[in-house]
Amino acid sequence: MHEIGVMMEVVKTVENFAKKNSITKIETLVLQIGELSSMIPRYIEACFPAAVDGTLLQDTKLKIEVLPGNAMCKKCNKVFNLIENNNKCPHCESREWEILSGREFMIKEIVAC
Template sequence: MHELGVVIKVVKNVEDFARKNGVTNIETLVLQIGALASVIPRFVENCYPMAVKGTMLEDTRLKIEVLPANARCRACETVFNALKHKSVCPHCSGGNPEMISGNEFMIKEIVAC
């Protein structure tokens, strides 16, 4: 499970940001994870307590927002959910869409107390 290493890196980045900006108490950490990302939200949630133990984030709440895997049809420009429609445009049945979202993994928000 590579999620633990990824979350440890996120914790270090958040701690660095907090120190540089004078933040001493963080209530919530919000992550955005794309539906096609190589990081699995459930695994991130499971390893989060281990990753924050002994850090300034130890008492924080983790919130994860899963972003959809959106694609744009190259034929008709329709934007659609690629997973729901199995990468086939629901408007014109075109294949080979351009992926426009779904691979993200980012810190969206740090909520300080």
């Protein structure tokens, strides 16, 4: 599970941001995770308490927004969700597409008290 290492880096990044901006308490941390990324939201949630233990974020609430894994078909130019459609365009059944979104993993928002 590589999520714990990633979450520890997220905690370091948020703590550095907080220190630079004189923030002493963070209420909520919002992460965006794409459906096609290598991060699994439930594992991120499971790792969060261990990653924040003893840090500025230990009382912080974690929110995760899952971003859809969308692609555009190269044949008919329709946008569709890759997971829902089994990697095949639902309009023309082509398997030739370009990913538009879904690989993201980012800190969206830090809500300070």
